[in-house]
Amino acid sequence: MKKLAILILLMGLTGCVHNQNMSCCKPCDCENRTENADSVKIVEVHPTVVEPLMVGDTVSFKFKVEYQLTTSDTGSIVMVVQGSGNESLGNEVYPITKGQGEELLEASITIPDTRSITIFTPMSTPGNSSTTTVDSRTYRVGQ
Numbered sequence: 001m002k003k004l005a006i007l008i009l010l011m012g013l014t015g016c017v018h019n020q021n022m023s024c025c026k027p028c029d030c031e032n033r034t035e036n037a038d039s040v041k042i043v044e045v046h047p048t049v050v051e052p053l054m055v056g057d058t059v060s061f062k063f064k065v066e067y068q069l070t071t072s073d074t075g076s077i078v079m080v081v082q083g084s085g086n087e088s089l090g091n092e093v094y095p096i097t098k099g100q101g102e103e104l105l106e107a108s109i110t111i112p113d114t115r116s117i118t119i120f121t122p123m124s125t126p127g128n129s130s131t132t133t134v135d136s137r138t139y140r141v142g143q
Contacts, residue, residue, distance in 0.1 A: 065102065066100070072098065116141055
């Protein structure tokens with residue numbers, strides 16, 4: 001019984017699906033489910049997230065993102081800047097069109113007295129009030 005449980009666990013982890021007589025195994029089609037999905041990925045950031053930002057400094061953020069938009073002819077990527085209490089520190093909207101592409105997102109803010117700054121890059125399409133297509137980076141803030 002223990003061997004059967006281990007075998008079933010291993011089959012599940014490897015993505016195999018068996019028919020009723022357990023004579024064949026074929027890979028899960030999971031990889032193909034995301035092939036045509038929308039995506040956004042941050043590929044370059046300035047400044048880097050290694051050094052903390054300093055309260056009172058004015059910082060120009062530049063994020064290069066790569067995106068794939070397949071579910072709509074148009075959409076947008078927003079550069080959302082938030083403090084540690086989720087307070088909005090700035091938003092910049094960048095319209096995009098169907099297909100793959102790159103955008104350089106830019107925002108300049110004066111760093112407030114907060115523990116951290118998080119920059120989100122959500123992608124959305126017309127008529128949708130929310131999205132799960134997002135990437136982000138978080139910066140520490142020093143005194």
